[in-house]
Amino acid sequence: MRSPRRKPAPASRVGRSSKKRAGSLAKKRPGAGSGVETSELEILRVPEWAQYDWLVHGFSTRSGGVSTAYRPGEHCGELNLGFTATDSREHVVRNRELFVRALIDAPGRAKRGADRRKTAETTLKLLRQIHSGLVHRAEALVDASVMSTEPGDMVRGDGMIATGPGMLLGIQTADCIPVLIVDVRQRIVAAFHAGWRGTLARIVERGVGRLRAEFGSQPGNLMAAIGPGIGPCCYSVGEEVQMEFRSQFCYADDLFQEVFDLDPIKEKYPMLFLTARAPGHSNLGPSLHLDLPEANRRQLLDAGLAPEKIHPLNLCTACDTKRFFSHRAEQGFTGRMLSAIGIRPASA
Numbered sequence: 001m002r003s004p005r006r007k008p009a010p011a012s013r014v015g016r017s018s019k020k021r022a023g024s025l026a027k028k029r030p031g032a033g034s035g036v037e038t039s040e041l042e043i044l045r046v047p048e049w050a051q052y053d054w055l056v057h058g059f060s061t062r063s064g065g066v067s068t069a070y071r072p073g074e075h076c077g078e079l080n081l082g083f084t085a086t087d088s089r090e091h092v093v094r095n096r097e098l099f100v101r102a103l104i105d106a107p108g109r110a111k112r113g114a115d116r117r118k119t120a121e122t123t124l125k126l127l128r129q130i131h132s133g134l135v136h137r138a139e140a141l142v143d144a145s146v147m148s149t150e151p152g153d154m155v156r157g158d159g160m161i162a163t164g165p166g167m168l169l170g171i172q173t174a175d176c177i178p179v180l181i182v183d184v185r186q187r188i189v190a191a192f193h194a195g196w197r198g199t200l201a202r203i204v205e206r207g208v209g210r211l212r213a214e215f216g217s218q219p220g221n222l223m224a225a226i227g228p229g230i231g232p233c234c235y236s237v238g239e240e241v242q243m244e245f246r247s248q249f250c251y252a253d254d255l256f257q258e259v260f261d262l263d264p265i266k267e268k269y270p271m272l273f274l275t276a277r278a279p280g281h282s283n284l285g286p287s288l289h290l291d292l293p294e295a296n297r298r299q300l301l302d303a304g305l306a307p308e309k310i311h312p313l314n315l316c317t318a319c320d321t322k323r324f325f326s327h328r329a330e331q332g333f334t335g336r337m338l339s340a341i342g343i344r345p346a347s348a
């Protein structure tokens, strides 16, 4: 027996930053001498978090930026924020600058001059993500920063916690689930990378555990956002993944669903596909889909967060490759998005 699926939250739960404002920064700005036009830079935010003036957060999309590697011939560049083999380093650096500036210069903020100075004071902290349960103090990491740092120089891990201002904790994804957490009372922020292996390693639960044990965070003061990632609609996995989850979580069966993938050709001409294949190997058989966002929501609940303080964006990267980079849907030929959270430096 499978429990009924959760209904996705209404689209209004997802905060689209003022495209006008972010766009005004990025629009038609030639990228690093490339002459590429950029589209409007879209950042997704949690509307409920706008009340915290000291908090900076957002989830990038493909739009904005100067990269042309993944949609060659297109009029506008894209916002690839990861140093991938296909994209030029110069473009990624420029994209990171645009993204950080758009994040800091949040909608509705009046002091633009001060925000500009804060952009310069803010460093981007990144990890060499390895699908682990490892969580680090961001203060202890070198400034990976917008500019450089080879992956080999970066600290390995999948979670970061920061207690001070001036750092943006960035998680790179193209299907995996980014999770951002904030302790609104103590002004502590954290960011996590949760693919299926990291989820299995309880990266988010461990992260909240560290917030509680080392920083005295009370779960009642914690809020979380589950960003864009591959959804249960698209994430088919092997049975071995289900076995691994069953060995770790008593609620594992709630996270998997047998799905008959829609194929219009098969639907129209089913007889064509009724071949002499052995039972259990039919093309028409169901595939097993994993709900990674829900798995991480369960970990946040188990860690003590109130359901109303967990904000899943419910946006599937593989369903919408116009808007998001998706490793699965684009067979690995894709860029990376960044999900970032930080504490705004005090006014100068």
Ligand SMILES: [Zn+2]
Pocket (backbone or CB within 6 Å): 230, 231, 232, 233, 234, 235, 316, 317, 318, 319
């Ligand atoms: Zn999907």
